[in-house]
Amino acid sequence: MLKILLSKTKKNLEIFGLVLLILFTAIITTYFNSTKKENFEIYNNFVDNIYFKKTLTHIVENLEPKYKKIKHKIKSGETFDKILENYLVQKKEILEIKKALKKKVNLNKLNTRQIIEFSLDKTNNQISEFTFQISNKQKIFLVRDNSGNTFNDEIISIKLNKKIVYRENLILQSLYKAATDEKIPANIIIEFARIYGFQVDFQRDIRKQDKFQIMYEVFLNDKNEIIETGEILFANLKLSGQDNGLYYFDKEGSEGHYDKNGKSVKKALMKTPINGARLSSPFGMRKHPIDGYNKMHRGTDFAAPTGTPIMASGDGVVKKAGWCGGGGNCVKIRHNSTYQTVYAHMSKFARGIKAGVRVKQGQTIGYVGSTGKSTGPHLHYEVIVNGKKVNSQKLKLPSGKILKGKERKLFETKKIKLDVLKSEKIIGLIN
Numbered sequence: 001m002l003k004i005l006l007s008k009t010k011k012n013l014e015i016f017g018l019v020l021l022i023l024f025t026a027i028i029t030t031y032f033n034s035t036k037k038e039n040f041e042i043y044n045n046f047v048d049n050i051y052f053k054k055t056l057t058h059i060v061e062n063l064e065p066k067y068k069k070i071k072h073k074i075k076s077g078e079t080f081d082k083i084l085e086n087y088l089v090q091k092k093e094i095l096e097i098k099k100a101l102k103k104k105v106n107l108n109k110l111n112t113r114q115i116i117e118f119s120l121d122k123t124n125n126q127i128s129e130f131t132f133q134i135s136n137k138q139k140i141f142l143v144r145d146n147s148g149n150t151f152n153d154e155i156i157s158i159k160l161n162k163k164i165v166y167r168e169n170l171i172l173q174s175l176y177k178a179a180t181d182e183k184i185p186a187n188i189i190i191e192f193a194r195i196y197g198f199q200v201d202f203q204r205d206i207r208k209q210d211k212f213q214i215m216y217e218v219f220l221n222d223k224n225e226i227i228e229t230g231e232i233l234f235a236n237l238k239l240s241g242q243d244n245g246l247y248y249f250d251k252e253g254s255e256g257h258y259d260k261n262g263k264s265v266k267k268a269l270m271k272t273p274i275n276g277a278r279l280s281s282p283f284g285m286r287k288h289p290i291d292g293y294n295k296m297h298r299g300t301d302f303a304a305p306t307g308t309p310i311m312a313s314g315d316g317v318v319k320k321a322g323w324c325g326g327g328g329n330c331v332k333i334r335h336n337s338t339y340q341t342v343y344a345h346m347s348k349f350a351r352g353i354k355a356g357v358r359v360k361q362g363q364t365i366g367y368v369g370s371t372g373k374s375t376g377p378h379l380h381y382e383v384i385v386n387g388k389k390v391n392s393q394k395l396k397l398p399s400g401k402i403l404k405g406k407e408r409k410l411f412e413t414k415k416i417k418l419d420v421l422k423s424e425k426i427i428g429l430i431n
Helices: 002-047 050-063 081-084 091-101 175-181 187-195 405-426
Strands: 067-075 115-119 126-132 136-143 151-157 159-173 208-219 226-238 243-249 256-258 278-281 286-287 296-299 300-302 307-309 316-321 327-332 339-349 364-368 378-385 389-390
Touching: 081 091, 091 136, 091 151, 151 389, 159 175, 159 405, 175 187, 175 208, 187 208, 187 226, 208 405, 226 405, 243 405, 316 339, 316 364, 327 364
Parallel strands: none
Antiparallel strands: 067 115, 115 126, 126 136, 136 151, 159 208, 208 226, 226 243, 243 256, 278 300, 286 296, 300 378, 307 364, 316 327, 327 339, 339 364, 339 378, 378 389
16 A cells, blocks of 8 residues: 555656756746847847947948059040049149150050059048150059149050060961961061062062071060060072071161161162052053043052052151142152152051151052042152153162171171071070
């Protein structure tokens, strides 16, 4: 009987203990949830507090850079003022920058190769530093002085790395096509044609399977991009199996290209003052295409697309740059007491070409057009010797200088070095 009573009592105690445990857990959970809700409300009220928000905003703003750095590549049609105005630069700031730049930069002639960089102080919207790319080799750097009202300027040279490039190719269609296939820069091709223009007619003298070789300088930036080209150090135009090698000589006062015997290729006048043209009407009697009757054609016509550059065939002084009646827009150049040349039917004159201006051989003086009495775009070219118009294509021109003495010895040394360098390029010893 006692044993049964103890058993029941033990069982009741276990149930009672379990009830207490459940009750305790419920109380603790209710308390925890209540405290959590209260803390969450305190947190939300704190975050929503306007003073906290201002403090947080101030901290974040102070973490951002004080200066905003801007780099802008000039686009076609943009003006200096408009570029800066688009970045919210104040007019007063723009005037200060222009005042500092105007001595070294023509801000009315921006080009798409130029880059503008500046740092803008966001606290007062003032420019602290300003960099303007003057050329491929130079930048002008402005920094605000201690007074805060003006800028100090400094010219910075852009470091370029020189590389010598060798190329060669067979001429199957034209020199230009063969050269561009080798990715030779356009101005190097033009220079190549210019130095051979004293002795070669590119329309009639070059035949299929002729060959060219060329070794020239290029200047690269830190991205290995060609920024500009230098001199043609060696050139060879192999015509009908015959080499016509030329070497560049850099001695001051005698700069230019010479053949292997030290004879300059430069003559009094170039054989043709235009590249990529065909001889469309030679010197002599012909039926005039507009007047319709036979008359003496006292010049040479070269057909070429409108806008093709026309070069001065020799050093001289421009005697006229204007309208010449049937010749349309024309330029007349006096080279010396013996030679004068005339270039007619131009579409327009090159910048700066006017009477009294001195020009250099190979300098662009105008562009092909069809002004005056003309049936299509072409250059009418005249050579006048001692007052008489002569056939430019049959004219025996005096040769350039021949190196002698110490200059000849120096030239021979440089020629050997260029031949060695060329050989190393060909066999791949150096890039």
